[in-house]
Amino acid sequence: MKILPNKYLFLVPLLFFFSCDREKIYDTYVAINTAGWDASFSTEFKVDIKAVKGAEFDYLIGLRNNNDYLYSNIFLFLDVETPSGVTYTDTLQYLLARPDGKWVGAGLGAIKHNLFKYKESQSMENGLYKFNISHGMRSELLTGIEDIGFRIEKTN
Numbered sequence: 122m123k124i125l126p127n128k129y130l131f132l133v134p135l136l137f138f139f140s141c142d143r144e145k146i147y148d149t150y151v152a153i154n155t156a157g158w159d160a161s162f163s164t165e166f167k168v169d170i171k172a173v174k175g176a177e178f179d180y181l182i183g184l185r186n187n188n189d190y191l192y193s194n195i196f197l198f199l200d201v202e203t204p205s206g207v208t209y210t211d212t213l214q215y216l217l218a219r220p221d222g223k224w225v226g227a228g229l230g231a232i233k234h235n236l237f238k239y240k241e242s243q244s245m246e247n248g249l250y251k252f253n254i255s256h257g258m259r260s261e262l263l264t265g266i267e268d269i270g271f272r273i274e275k276t277n
Contacts, residue, residue: 149270190263193216198257
């Protein structure tokens with residue numbers, strides 16, 4: 122095993138420092154059943170927020186799909202419950218493929234990862250938020266979706 126010369130040891134803390142995402146408040150993914158994503162299955166993300174007064178946050182939805190996904194877009198239903206008990210539902214549509222059929226998103230292999238903005242510059246109250254995501258496609262069972270995720274980060 123080779124050990125780095127002392128002159129390169131300063132790079133280790135720098136690498137760690139720049140790889141940390143200090144703006145991320147919450148980032149979790151849920152694996153979808155390999156048989157497919159049933160329309161009745163809702164992924165729940167519970168987020169306990171300790172908000173800083175005056176801070177604003179962005180909400181993002183992460184999605185990983187593979188080549189078995191049959192469509193160029195996806196419709197999602199997002200149910201939100203705030204700590205004060207306010208609830209609302211949004212219907213979202215995101216594009217996963219270009220008109221030429223090429224997948225959008227990052228990834229060299231068969232799995233593509235997308236991070237879609239849902240809401241920007243949101244103020245949040247302290248307490249428990251619940252975010253439930255289900256698909257809103259006509260097919261009851263969607264194949265080709267690997268994971269669904271939810272992320273909250275401080276607005277830059």
